[in-house]
Amino acid sequence: MTVIRPPLAGDLGAVSSTHWLASGAAMSVLERGGNAFDAAVAAGFVLQVVEPHSNGLGGDVAIALYSRSAGAARIVCGQGPTPRAATIEAFTALGISRIPAAGVLPACVPGAFGAWLRLLAEFGTMLLADVLQPAIAYAAGGYPLLPSTAQTIAVLAPLFVDEWTESARTYLPGGSTPAAGSRMRNPALAATFERLVTEAGAVSADRETQIEAAHNAFYQGFVAERIDGFLRRTEVFDSTGRRHRGLLTADDLAYWRADVEDPYALTYGDLTVLKSGPWSQGPVFLQQLALLDGFDLPAMGLNSVEYIHLLTEAAKLAFADREGWYGDPRHVPVPMAQLLTAEYTRQRRSLIGGEATIDPQPGLPCAGDPWIPQPEPDEPVADAPEWLTQLRSGIPTVGVTRAGAGNTCTVAVVDRAGNMVVAVPSGGWLKSSPVIPGLGLSLGTRAQTMWLSPGHPNTLAPGKRPRTTLSPGVVLRDGEPYLALGTPGGDQQDQWTLQTLLAATRFGLDLQAATEVPAFHIDHFPQSFAPRTARPGVVVVEASHDSSVLAGLRSRGHRLDVVPANTLGKVCAVGVDPVTGFLRAAAGARGRQAYAMCR
Template sequence: MTVLRPQLTGTSGAVASTHWLASAVGMSILDQGGNAFDAAAAAGFALQVVEPHSNGPGGDVVISVYPRSAGTVRVICGQGPMPQAATIERFGALGIEQMPAAGLLPATAPGAFGAWMRLLAEFGTMPLATVLEPAIGYASGGYPLLPGAAATVEAMAPLFRTEWTASAHTYLPGDAVPAAGARMRNAALAGTYERLLREAQAASTDREGQIEAARAAFYEGFIADAIDSFARTTEVLDSTGGRHRGLLTGDDLAAWQPAVEEPCALPYGDFTVYKPGPWSQGPVFLQQLAILSGCDLRGMGLGTVDYVHTLAEAAKLAFADREAWYGDPAHTPVPMAELLAPEYTALRRSLIGDRAALDPQPGRVGPGQPWIPQAKPEQPGADEPDWMTQLRSGIPTVTVGAPQAGAGNTCTVAVADRWGNLAVAVPSGGWLKSSPVIPDLGFPLGTRGQTAWLVDGHPNSLAPGRRPRTTLSPSIVLRDGEPFLAFGTPGGDQQDQWTLQVFLAIAEFGLEPQAATELPAVNIDHFAQSFAPRASRPGVLVAERSLGPEVLAGLERKGHRLDVVPASTLGKVCAAGVDPDTGFLRAATGPRGRQAYGVCR
């Protein structure tokens, strides 16, 4: 294959992210003596500014870390829970049968800021001011507006002007829709972070004390007060077509703390793969890997009809289990050990046939009866404006016509440093399309609550204080117990399909990370998406045209219902790690979207 970008290698640091400015910010922190965790946090805050259509301070993040000194992988959960007032009965009283995509009702406690603070406090070394300075600089001085952000603002401008007026003030300077590439500023967000720093520095003179003071200012101070007041007193036009106040309160913010958790893990040959727990979709990567471990992937050949078919069928089996079994294990037992047990995965593997399965079912583990909730089709109103169509779609991406499964976007940053530390984060939520900007703060709330079900008795049912299952799913891989690779991608439900394909290309076929990120990608769209309106396309396999006509024809003969999309359109995998043969650090970014870039020094 022809690789479009070189394999980047260096000796002092490697950063890969979904925006070139964030990658540069991360490398600048490494150049100043910071470690991978400092660099990831600084890049993460920069992403909140330069990719406002894909993430923000009011959203969520999942961070995986490998501190070399500890020799263990840990996961920082930046997925906030649902408010205490959020009950199925409360939504039923409002006449709502399916979680809305946008507005204030699906807001969870903002998890991103707290998770970044936990990362800095527990694993970082740099002062908070140094980490926040680049983001403040871009928010106050300006950054080039991405085409995706410009398209989002243009689509939502009528709503911003008439209803979400603080969003108009932030994203329609001079009441005009900004063009792609225009210099965009967010003075309110810059002011929010500057005030956080002032309060932190006034409260303490040491690094850890300032980080804690900043966290307190967000979750118990002026930011929590502003969120509480806005949610309680403002009726917001949302995706239901009506106006509703929010359920989130200052007490919900004050009660939440980001957890540092043990990951789920699976050995695979010389590798061990680490993923977040089943409050995310992360273990579905491991379930696919466990099923495929008994298949002769090398014998099939990379990118052949049999190879792609086998990956697609394994994905159907694993995602059926995700839909039936995954949820917040703090509220509902999730049988992860049983789902990853060799006997169970062998049984699931035996279900893969020569033809595409059109009705894959979850497996049974223990006495429980698995079941998958069914989405209720939404009926758009007559002559509905385009902005309402976009509002009903819970993904951050602006879609043309009706929203389709498989679309989506978010952010990723991965870092490896010269001390052998690895960090990878997938931030999302709090995007400008799905909730109004809170006046004076400069950012909207996240809407991750839309991924919960308004039904009783399911592991991912809505409940007060429960984390709605997130799609955010970073990965860390050790090889022979040594740091090897940290990676992730935007893409909602598809993240753990595209990243799995990259990993297998490296682990089974020996490709360098950069070449692996550029391979043609595929994904199933069989199950209801996590985001409203819960679209599904049973039996559909989305495939990039670059797979080639012979492979595509062969997949159709096997019964796959193909949706062939242009080359290089699925995902933006970002990876950073260590070459075990040379000890060089490596960065890799998929060329899709002409936006993700890596840096090595």
């Protein structure tokens, strides 16, 4: 394979994110004496401004970190719960059998802001004003509009003009569709950030007190009030083709805080891999890795027929368990400990044979009757405009049929002290719901990933976290910080990052080369986002795989969807070289947008 970008190394800090301006903001924080957590927060807020088609202040985030001072890894959960009024009955009373992909009905408590503040308060060192300054500057002064953002705005412009009028004021400057590369501003969002900083600074000069005051201003103050007022008085056109009021209230926001949790861990050789809990899909990474532990991967050869077949079959088994067992553990019992035991893994591993599995099912690690819900088919809309067709798709970007290189964001940072953090922010994108007047933000629609079928672990319930696809990961080597990585890509995140990890740790590729290895993934189960399509037996592979490998996979019973080279994923990774001590950064070259840097 030909590697497009060079390996990077330095000793002050290493940064990788899905946008060069966010990476630059993070590096500037490190150069000013901030730590990795300060830098990640600054980058996270910049991403909300410069990638509005992929995330926003009204969205959510999952964060994995290793703190050198604590000598431990932690997970920050920025996945907000559903409103207390969100019941199955509330939706069925509206004649809805599947939670809409867009609008205000699927809106959850926006968790991103609270999670970034928790990270800053507990692990960072800088003032909120300092880490927000780059985002404020870009929102007020402007940033170059990405082609994918411009395309999304162009497709949705009729919806904005006729229905989502505040979105039109925000994204159609002068009433016109902006061109890629043009200077885009969001003055209302800049004003929201500035007011949060002002209200925080008026309370105290103490750093942590200011952060708490900003949290209150958002979740109990002017932001919550404006969200509540808009949802109470406005019927919003959504992906059902009708108008509905939202269920989210100021009270839902007032009682929420981001949690800091212990990660789930798996030992793999000299590595300890750390992921978020089953409120996310994070443990599916661990389950795949555990299944692979019984095989000699280097002997197979990277991206050989046998290798791809093995990873594909392991993914089917792990994702079957995700579908059957994962959900918010505060609301449903999730047998996570049993799913990761050696004996259960051995039983599941024995199911992997030489041919493609047609009907993988969840395992039985404990008493119970796991099942995989099947989505209701989409009702056809005669002569539907393109914007409505795109609105009915729950992924952020228009014009694509799978979660690929243009969806969601990632930022990863490691500093010279060995602090390491990786975050995957998403939700609150410009296609999800209308901009809230006076705030410059849209609400996330993560509840679309839940089911209205009673009795499933991911069934809708009041105050319950939807099972998110956001899945950052931290890897230790012999107990020391080694790698942190994540990627956009919905359900595929834990397949693409696994391939990067294996390429780097089992096949000896440098970190940049590992992010550029030809990728593949399964689409076997219903996707988390509307229209919840499933393609049993299909393996999506980049065309850069050798033709003989593709033929070999077909001979084993795999149905292949061959897509253009360099179109699957956008892995961002940072790490510490255990031999030299140099800090490393890599950004997948797919999409020509992710950017890594070292100093």
